[in-house]
Amino acid sequence: MSGNVGIVIVSHSKLVADGTADMVREMVGDEVAVAACGGNPDGGLGTDVAAIQAAIDSVYSPAGVAVLVDLGGAETNSEMAVEFLDEDRRARIAVLNAPIVEGAVMAATEAAGGGSLDEVRATAEELSP
């Protein structure tokens, strides 16, 4: 499991993030480390940079981490969180341009097969134009 790319799901909604993680786990079991976070620092709709950082750290391995986001703010906050990581980790994190739910399932499936971070990214990003 620690040999596989990890998955972080960052939604504006905690429900969406948690439910997407459930769907991912149903598909890949514990072959892939998955962390979900959603909601602003007050728990309302939005995202939380500190929570994103913690989620990335919780699934980090040298294989890398693919971060799935929903809308603008989730992407910007995730990119910000990545910049706060140590430099050697930063290059091993990819914020994907892919739909959050469908992309997370595809990314995790590819990761479960031992795909590299680039392969995971490419597979998920095929879902976006």
Add this chain to the structure above:
Amino acid sequence: MSGNVGIVIVSHSKLVADGTADMVREMVGDEVAVAACGGNPDGGLGTDVAAIQAAIDSVYSPAGVAVLVDLGGAETNSEMAVEFLDEDRRARIAVLNAPIVEGAVMAATEAAGGGSLDEVRATAEELSP
């Protein structure tokens, strides 16, 4: 509100469906009727044709209904549900080929602006390749 296209969100996960509906409502308030359903008839991950039918009925208006789905089974079950509707309603329901979360927000935004079902569909489907 009843003049606008309605939105139905059909996910394998009840959490994803409900959270997506929250995100949609934050964006369009009550200008667009939104219904969410997720989970199989036992409440596990999956979809439920009867629940999908009920969700479509609950937001139906002659302006039509856009149905957002996540993965295969959600699409097939939604198409099945549409076929069980009265013939005159059937032509006014579109199961969209768009990512569920991002597509729902875009579709609802277009619907809130008074877009037709075809316009709502086109806007959301731009998010898929």
Add this chain to the structure above:
Amino acid sequence: MEAEMLGKLIDQVSGAIRDNADDLTKLDQAIGDGDHGLNMKRGFDAVTEAREEIIGLAPAAALQKIGMTLVMKVGGASGPLYGSLFLGMSKVMTEPPRTAGAAADLLGAGIDAVMSRGKSTTGEKTMLDVLVPVRQALAEASGLETKDALEKLRAVARDSAEATIPMQATKGRASFLGERSIGHMDPGARSSALMVTAVCDALEGEGAR
């Protein structure tokens, strides 16, 4: 007599699904989300619950009730697909088929419904890779003794399910795995083989053709 046969078919198929649910789930864990056994059991438990009602119905209505029950209860992609199989058969059913050829035509109508619901065909590593060869074998069985025909159908069902192992999935969740779907039996192909075998077992010794 007809009702009795129908009851026997329901019991045999439902029993086969129930007895093999764990196996179906394991197959789906390998190349899917691991719910196919649960889904099929949910569906056929509901069919079993409606058994008395179903066996009182005319053949077309019975097939329709079974199809609708699967559609409504399964909860996965296999629900509308197997549901469509029965609904498609119900649409052309007038009386129970008395020849292998008539049975092939009946199954063919169901298969057409699956294909149009699933936007799918053979070679995609799905239930169709069992259902279509079984229909073909039925169409070619008219010259055989009942016992031999049933034996043949069971063998075709089993072999066709096995033949999905080297296939790469291009429909359903298993397609997400790309090449990694190769090397595993498709769960829906397996459940189709189980159902075909169960039907053959029920017909065995009934003199049905």
Add this chain to the structure above:
Amino acid sequence: MEAEMLGKLIDQVSGAIRDNADDLTKLDQAIGDGDHGLNMKRGFDAVTEAREEIIGLAPAAALQKIGMTLVMKVGGASGPLYGSLFLGMSKVMTEPPRTAGAAADLLGAGIDAVMSRGKSTTGEKTMLDVLVPVRQALAEASGLETKDALEKLRAVARDSAEATIPMQATKGRASFLGERSIGHMDPGARSSALMVTAVCDALEGEGAR
């Protein structure tokens, strides 16, 4: 003296955001998700909470602390963007700017950080459509009396925010509305104008240039 000025700036800006949070939220309801007021208030309430710590810091560290607080607390796209504005300024800040030109350079460093964080530029109906003209006005203010310069900056901020009304949004949530984003002031442009005005109000009569 420096700490006192910094405290005054924090109070003035936070107060302006707090007093106008409902207005910002209303603007965001029209072309976004209606949280900009809440987001900004959450951010500046946290800055206010850290006020005593911040005013004890050297200028660069103070800007960094404000930026990080906004990044961590705002929760919307405006968080990392306004956060980057302050972090970008903090990176070039050695001592508080004593001329309009120095202030323009400082703000320019912040704007560069916003642009690279947001992958955005002017004309896209965002905060940048206020920040960039304000920087320009600062750069051109070196000949003016302080009072006149501040008056000018407030007018540019207000007018630039107004000028976002006829724009079509191509960044952020408002871009989802396409042409329907036309006819409304951008909430981030409005919050930028509020902040610029609040800074001018704090500097008024302080003899700062």
